[in-house]
Amino acid sequence: MPAAITAIGVHLPDRVLTNDDLTREFPEWTIEKIAGKTGIDSRHIAGDDEYTSDLAIGAVRALEQQHGVDLSTIDHLIVCTQTPDHLMPGVSSIVHGAAGLPSSCGTVDLALGCSGFVHGLGLASALLDAGQAARVLLVTADTYSRLLNPADRGVRTIFGDAATATLLEPAAQGRGAHAFVYGSEGAGAGALCVPRGGLRSGGLPMAAAPEQRGLRESRFDLYMDGPAVFDFTLRVVPPAVEQVLIKAQVERGAIDTWVFHQANRFMLGHLRRKLGIPEDRFLIDLADVGNTVSSTIPIVLARALGRGELTSGSRSMLLGFGVGLAWAGAVMAW
Structure with a gap:
């Protein structure tokens, strides 16, 4: 009994960081250069x-x-979050109480990033099956802006804050999410x-230390080896896509829409061309x-649903990849 997406709520913080704002901080980067490399003009940032x-509850209220x-x-x-408010309790417990969910409702936090929505979709499908x-609420929420070193222009141009809330119910025959494929390169x-x-000091690459990157230490100092x-x-x-297609027993031409993790336009363009x-x-x-x-895929889906682009009987390939290093893919039959 696969999971069907019934509805998606999206919540974005009010504060907006534009490329114009960033060029004032980093004059050597033009607005055109930032947009050209990332495909991003602005991003929402938590207050x-x-x-x-707070973002998660906003998404639940929107739903x-x-x-x-x-x-x-x-x-x-x-x-699904990698930026919890506290070490404990989990964000799911906070959202449960604030949203007034019933005491019979189970809660769990999923500490995954870019592949998190598809992983969560798979977990919800298993619970339903x-x-x-009978009704699962999958929330994705992150405030990555709090992890970024203010002087690290490479990551500040990319990441934004957001939350989504997706209602999942048992799918009708031939519908819903299926053909799940997962992978990790820990x-x-x-x-x-x-x-x-x-809690642990060390254990990560020396290159991740802010002083190794010419940065003054901030609170968290997220590190990304972009080329890696x-x-x-x-x-x-590409092989993950093939595995999903084989498991779903469909040809590539039978996929009507492809929805990948929205890392940046440059990377997505390379993937699209490589996959044809x-x-x-x-x-x-x-x-x-x-x-x-983890909110990129459901945001794309919510907007596409709002435009009427995901019609009954169509199929979408969903694929998340990134932090972990991990990936997850599935087919959604609408």
Whole structure:
């Protein structure tokens, strides 16, 4: 019994960081250069007193108010985040209480990044298929802006903050998410990491230390080895696509829309050309939000659904890849 996406709520913080703002901080980078490399014009940034649970609750409220979802009917809540408010309790517990979900609703936090939405979709499908839940709420929420060193222009141009809330229910025959494929290369996890702020000191690549990057230490100082992440993506995504197609028993031409993690336009363009996917079937929608980590795929889906582009009977390939280094793919039959 696969999971069907019934509705998606999206919440973006009010504060906006534009390329014009960034060029004032980094005069050597023009607005055109930033947009040309990333495909991003602006990104939403959490306010000083706004944390991951606040964004998550905003997305749940958007789902409730815009789609008329009755939160008292939710059986299980999954919150995917890598920027929790606290070490404990989990963000799912905070969201559960603030949203007034029933005491019979299970909660779990999923500490995944760019592949998190598809991983969460797979977990929700398993809960539905096993009869452990009838309605699952999958929330993605991150405030990556709090992890970035203010002087690290490479990551500040890319990441934005956002949250989504997706209602998942049992799918009708021949519909829903299926053909899940997962993968990990944990040996490369240091290519995208946060060297500060955890319980353990050290254990990550020396290059991740801010002083090694010519930066004054901030609180967390997220590190990204861009070339390593790019090479990883180009190497693992094409075979992952083939594995999903084989598992789904469909030809590439039977996929109507391709929705990949919205890392940046440059990377997505390389992937599209390497896979030979027609441009009109390959959805890119990050110009005004940036890379929102686990929220990129559901934001694209929510906007495409709003435009009527995901019609009944069509199929989408969903593929997340990045932090971990991990990836996850599936087919969604609408």
